[in-house]
Amino acid sequence: MKLAMPRITFWKVTAAVFLLGGLAATIVRFGWGLGAATNLTDITPWGLWIGFDVVTGVGLAAGGFTLAGIVYIFHLERFKPIVRPAILTAFLGYSLVIVGLMFDLGRPWAIWHALIYQNPHSVLFEVAMCVMLYTTVLALEFSPVVLERFKLHRALKFVKAITIPLIVLGILLSMLHQSSLGSLYLIVPQKMHPFWYSPMLPVFFFVSAVAVGLGMTIVESYLSARAFGKTLETPLLRDLARIMLGVLLVYFTMRGIDLLRRDALHLLFEPSFETSMLYLEVSLMLIIPLLLFNIRGWGQTRVGLFFTAFSMVLGFVTNRLNVTLTSLESYYRENFGTSYFPSAGELIVTISIVTAGFVLFALAVKYLPIFPEHEEETVLRIGDAPDRSSAPPLEGTPAAELRRH
Amino acid sequence: MSHAILVDLTLCVGCGACTTACQQVHNFPEKENPTLDDKNFTTIRTVTENESGDEYYVRKMCRHCEEPACASACLVGALTKTKDGAVTWDTNKCIGCRYCMLACPFDIPKYEWSSMSPKVRKCTMCYQERHLTADMELDDAGYVLDASGERVVIEGREITAEDRDTIIELTTNMDDNRASACSVACPMEATVFGERDQLLAEAKRRILESPDDYVPRIYGQKEVGGTSVFYLSNVSFESLGFYTNLENSSYPDKTWRVLEKIPDIVVTAGVALGAVYWITNRREDVKRYEEEIKSKRSKKKA
Ligand code: SF4
Ligand code: SF4
Ligand code: SF4
Numbered sequence: 001m002k003l004a005m006p007r008i009t010f011w012k013v014t015a016a017v018f019l020l021g022g023l024a025a026t027i028v029r030f031g032w033g034l035g036a037a038t039n040l041t042d043i044t045p046w047g048l049w050i051g052f053d054v055v056t057g058v059g060l061a062a063g064g065f066t067l068a069g070i071v072y073i074f075h076l077e078r079f080k081p082i083v084r085p086a087i088l089t090a091f092l093g094y095s096l097v098i099v100g101l102m103f104d105l106g107r108p109w110a111i112w113h114a115l116i117y118q119n120p121h122s123v124l125f126e127v128a129m130c131v132m133l134y135t136t137v138l139a140l141e142f143s144p145v146v147l148e149r150f151k152l153h154r155a156l157k158f159v160k161a162i163t164i165p166l167i168v169l170g171i172l173l174s175m176l177h178q179s180s181l182g183s184l185y186l187i188v189p190q191k192m193h194p195f196w197y198s199p200m201l202p203v204f205f206f207v208s209a210v211a212v213g214l215g216m217t218i219v220e221s222y223l224s225a226r227a228f229g230k231t232l233e234t235p236l237l238r239d240l241a242r243i244m245l246g247v248l249l250v251y252f253t254m255r256g257i258d259l260l261r262r263d264a265l266h267l268l269f270e271p272s273f274e275t276s277m278l279y280l281e282v283s284l285m286l287i288i289p290l291l292l293f294n295i296r297g298w299g300q301t302r303v304g305l306f307f308t309a310f311s312m313v314l315g316f317v318t319n320r321l322n323v324t325l326t327s328l329e330s331y332y333r334e335n336f337g338t339s340y341f342p343s344a345g346e347l348i349v350t351i352s353i354v355t356a357g358f359v360l361f362a363l364a365v366k367y368l369p370i371f372p373e374h375e376e377e378t379v380l381r382i383g384d385a386p387d388r389s390s391a392p393p394l395e396g397t398p399a400a401e402l403r404r405h
Numbered sequence: 406m407s408h409a410i411l412v413d414l415t416l417c418v419g420c421g422a423c424t425t426a427c428q429q430v431h432n433f434p435e436k437e438n439p440t441l442d443d444k445n446f447t448t449i450r451t452v453t454e455n456e457s458g459d460e461y462y463v464r465k466m467c468r469h470c471e472e473p474a475c476a477s478a479c480l481v482g483a484l485t486k487t488k489d490g491a492v493t494w495d496t497n498k499c500i501g502c503r504y505c506m507l508a509c510p511f512d513i514p515k516y517e518w519s520s521m522s523p524k525v526r527k528c529t530m531c532y533q534e535r536h537l538t539a540d541m542e543l544d545d546a547g548y549v550l551d552a553s554g555e556r557v558v559i560e561g562r563e564i565t566a567e568d569r570d571t572i573i574e575l576t577t578n579m580d581d582n583r584a585s586a587c588s589v590a591c592p593m594e595a596t597v598f599g600e601r602d603q604l605l606a607e608a609k610r611r612i613l614e615s616p617d618d619y620v621p622r623i624y625g626q627k628e629v630g631g632t633s634v635f636y637l638s639n640v641s642f643e644s645l646g647f648y649t650n651l652e653n654s655s656y657p658d659k660t661w662r663v664l665e666k667i668p669d670i671v672v673t674a675g676v677a678l679g680a681v682y683w684i685t686n687r688r689e690d691v692k693r694y695e696e697e698i699k700s701k702r703s704k705k706k707a
Contacts, residue, residue, distance in 0.1 A: 035518030042442060042515045045506035073678050075685035106501020106516065106523040117481035117498045123660045124504050125480035126667070168678050172671055186659045187474055187508045190650050202663055335512075 015355050022352025025345040029103055037345040043332060048342035051324030052350050053100025055181050056317050057093055058131065059205075062213035063220075064090025064138055065174035072167045079236060084145065084370050085224065086217050091138040092360050094131065096353050103349055123183045130177035137170040145368050178209040185323060193274045194264040196327035200254065207251045208285075212316040214244040218309035220361070222302060228365055237305045241293060244312065248286050277318070277326045285315025408490035408530065409601035409633040410585060411608055412464050414645070415618055416595035419462035421449050426590030430534055430575045431560045432568070441465060443517045446528035447587060452645050461638075463645050464596065466587070467492065467513045467528035468625060468632035470656075477657030478508035483525070490601060490633045491530035496558075499525055510629050510651055524561070530633070531585040533559045534576045537569050601633055608635050630655035 029037035040047050063086040070076050071083050102108040114128040140159060147156040159166075182205030189197050198204065218237050259265050268275065288311040293299045299308065325340065332338050342350075364370060427447050428435050439445040447466040454461060469492045476484040476492060483498035484505055494514075501523055506514045517523040537557070542550045549557045549564040557564045564572070578584040584598035591597075597604065605626065612619045624636040628651050636642070643649045 033519050033521050034516075034523065040518065042506070042518075043512065045503040045516065069678075073682045073685070075682075075689060104502075106503065107499060108501070110498075110500040113481045113498055113500050117483070119477075119480055119482035121477045121657060121661055121664065122480040122482075122504075123664060124478065124502060126664060128480055164682065168675065168682070171678060172674055175670070175674055176667060180663075183660055183663045184504070186663060187478060187656050188510075189652075189659070190510065190648065191507075199659075 015359055018348075018352050018355040019359075021348045022355070025348040025352070026103075028345055029349065034104075034106060037343065037349075039340060039343040039346065041338070041340075043336045043338055044328070044340040046324065047340055048325070048346045048350055049100055049104035051321050052317070053104070053353055054097055055184075055324050056320040057097040057100060057353075058178065058181060059209050059212055059316060059320055060216055060313070061090040061093025061097070062174065062178060062209040063217045064093075064141070064213070065171050066210050066213035067217060068141065068167045069171050072164060073171070079240070081233075081371070082217055082221065082236065082240070085220055085365075086213070087138060087141050088145075088364055088370055089216060089220055089361065091135070091142045092357055092364075094135040094138060096357050097131065098135065099356075100350075100353055123180050123186070127177050127180045127184070130173045130180065134170060134173040134177065137166055137173065140166055141170065145370065149368055174209075175206060179203065179206040181205050182323070185327075191331040192323075192327040193330050194262060194267060195259070195274055195278045196323045198255075198258050198262065200258050201323075204251065204255060204258075207247060207254070208316060208319065211244050211247040211251060212313060214240045214247070215309040215312040215316065218244075218305055219313055222306035222309075224365060224371060225302070227362065228371070234300075234302050234305070237302070238300050241300075241305050241308055244309065245290060245293060248289070248312070252282065252286050274326060274330065277322050281315055281318040281322055283315070284311050284318055286312075289315075406490075407488065407601045407633065408598065409469070409604045409635065410466075410530070410588060411597045411599070411604040411635045411637070413595050413597075413608075413611070414461060414463065414636060414638045416593045417449075417462045417464065418593055418595075419449055419451060419460075420592065422590040422592060423447055423464065423587035423596055424449055426575060426586040427528070430531060430572055430586035432562050433560070441513070441515060443515045443524070443526040446526070450646070454640055454644055459640075461640065461645055463647075465511075466634060467530070468511055468629075468634045469528075469530055470510075470629055471631040471633065472629070472655040472657050474508040474510055474629070474656040475505035475514055477660065478504045480504070487532065489530075489532060489535075491532035492527075493529055493532050494525050494527065496524055501525075508656070510648065510656060526560075531576055531587075533557070534572045534586065535583040537564070537572050537576075539569070539573060541569070604635060608637055611637060627653040629653075630658075 025037060034040060038047060038049070067079060067083050067086040071079050102111070105111060114125060114132075119125050140162075143159050144156055147153075147159065179202035182201035182203075185192060185197065185201055186199065218240055221237060259268070268278070289308045292304060292308040292311065295304060298304045329339055332340065424439065424445070424447055425435060427433075428439075428445060431444075431446070433444040436445065439448060441448050447464060450463045450465065452461045452463055453459070469486075469490055471486070473484065473486050473492045476482070476486055479499075480502065481498045481500055483495045484492060485495070486492050503514075503516060503525070505525060506512075506516065514525050514527045516525060537549070541557070543566055544550055544556065547565050549566065549569050551557050559572075562568070575586045576583050576589060578589045578598070585596075588596045588598035597607075599607075605623070608623045608626075612621055612623070618639055619637055620639060620641055622638075622642065624638070624642050624647055625632040625634050628648075630653065636647070638645060
């Protein structure tokens with residue numbers, strides 16, 4: 001193996017700049033406290049770090065359980081090549097959520113208290129437990145990739161034997177905490193704008209998480225193709241996009257009915273900051289993706305699918321930020337005459353965490369067998385189900401072939 | 406016995422004695438017209454009524470809810486509704502997530518934003534202070550010890566014998582009963598400390614006896630499922646800036662209704678996933694088996 005100077009590219013420099021900025025903000029956060037680093041106040045105790053790094057982050061990592069379910073529970077085997085990247089993203093996503101949480105917690109060193117002082121009446125306790133367990137499950141689901149890489153056959157065999165229970169457990173945990181992130185807000189009905197408060201929040205959070213899991217998978221697959229030349233077949237992505245749009249239609253129908261039942265439909269026609277934010281959310285999440293997908297000849301090409309999914313992902317981010325931040329603004333404004341906007345420090349930390357996600361993903365794709373080398377013939381196995389078909393011997397797997405960077 | 410505080414706004418003259426007493430009993434710096442923060446647990450706000458132009462004084466403090474949203478929100482159970490009536494907070498458990506601050510319907514808990522080991526701060530109904538007694542033991546250095554032999558710490562301060570005596574004085578009322586410092590200090594009896602049932606009865610009595618002096622509402626009797634601080638007023642609570650859009654039912658119930666379904670959801674979803682897995686798996690087995698037979702047959706033919 002030859003050691004060469006890594007090529008310096010625009011993206012590498014950008015990433016380095018962001019990460020350095022993040023380092024500076026980290027020093028302020030842990031050297032001078034939350035008050036110095038953030039715009040959080042006694043009136044606005046939760047800000048961008050909870051809204052984006054935690055609530056949105058967990059959502060964006062939903063591809064892991066969605067695809068594991070599609071492939072292993074519904075046996076739609078043709079999606080198998082996508083499972084690995086999806087689980088990788090999920091694992092990285094959850095790890096970064098925990099990093100984000102360490103920034104936000106006032107006493108991060110006490111985080112393990114959640115294990116011993118359990119309050120079963122707290123939604124946050126449930127979220128904490130599920131996130132912790134699910135991150136472990138994801139690590140196990142992802143472990144075959146690493147185990148294959150280092151030829152640890154016995155461990156590999158063990159993980160493969162428990163694959164299906166692991167997948168089922170992962171899906172159950174995801175259902176619980178994806179929805180619970182919405183339940184967190186059930187306790188403040190009077191503080192939230194009627195566009196986003198609903199007793200149905202847990203259901204909405206779960207359904208939209210399924211959709212964004214699919215969207216993220218499409219986005220990643222496109223970006224990986226551009227960056228590493230590793231990609232997935234377009235027809236597969238097209239099917240994913242189709243399922244995603246189907247889920248979104250169900251989702252927005254439910255939200256429409258919910259607004260109707262809560263007599264809040266008329267608010268849609270009253271111009272306000274909140275109304276514009278809702279329109280932005282619906283456009284990005286549903287309308288633009290639907291339009292793009294249906295552009296003849298372009299919508300279903302690789303690029304078209306990318307933009308369809310990318311818009312959806314942006315819409316999803318808008319939705320989570322609307323629930324966590326926008327919806328509280330009118331309460332702050334009317335009762336305290338204040339408003340919350342993240343500080344430079346909060347923004348930089350968030351951007352660096354996202355950057356770290358990209359960097360780690362890139363490294364993983366480079367050094368581990370994540371994407372199939374040759375589409376079609378290659379069936380990659382994430383800790384495969386007890387397989388009664390022609391299981392190729394381990395040595396012959398693409399993992400072995402990939403061992404040459 | 407569950408305690409409560411009755412605040413009769415018609416008697417309040419806005420002197421601020423309660424605020425000062427609260428600062429003294431907790432050893433906080435005394436401030437003029439303070440806001441509610443990590444070093445001040447109660448405020449007096451002057452509200453000018455729109456129509457009459459009359460001035461009213463509104464006292465703000467933790468309501469010590471019967472079913473506190475803050476306590477249900479806290480994942481480590483750092484906040485507790487004690488039998489005493491007070492809702493207290495435990496330094497040793499808190500991880501600093503600040504969900505309690507978001508969840509509180511009255512926006513009460515405050516945070517030490519500039520501290521590197523920040524604490525959640527709010528009115529404690531003088532819980533620890535009221536339980537300090539003159540016969541508590543001292544250690545060699547002269548600090549008051551609790552029943553388990555640990556130094557008593559109140560708002561971050563280890564209590565000396567001298568502190569203890571001051572605190573006892575500040576929390577003993579004219580009848581020689583222990584009471585919150587704010588109620589002891591109030592010269593108008595606008596803030597009274599007592600047993601919850603008795604204070605509620607007293608509030609009702611005042612309204613019934615002088616219906617012209619009060620609006621017929623005890624703020625805190627039903628709001629958010631009942632609190633341990635009651636307010637009486639002679640103008641509508643809305644015009645004084647009280648939240649009047651709060652529901653009369655328990656807020657923790659809103660999340661518990663969902664949480665209690667979790668076992669059912671897990672079982673149902675688990676069974677459903679298992680079933681789907683079994684069916685799709687079986688379908689593939691059958692397909693594979695049929696293909697095998699087919700290929701065997703065609704081989705035979707050949
Ligand atoms: S007023 Fe707020 S802080 Fe006080 S007990 Fe009720 S919920 Fe908790
Ligand atoms: S900040 Fe502390 S007391 Fe408040 S909910 Fe979080 S852990 Fe509990
Ligand atoms: S009860 Fe005690 S802590 Fe609460 S406002 Fe009164 S003096 Fe302050």
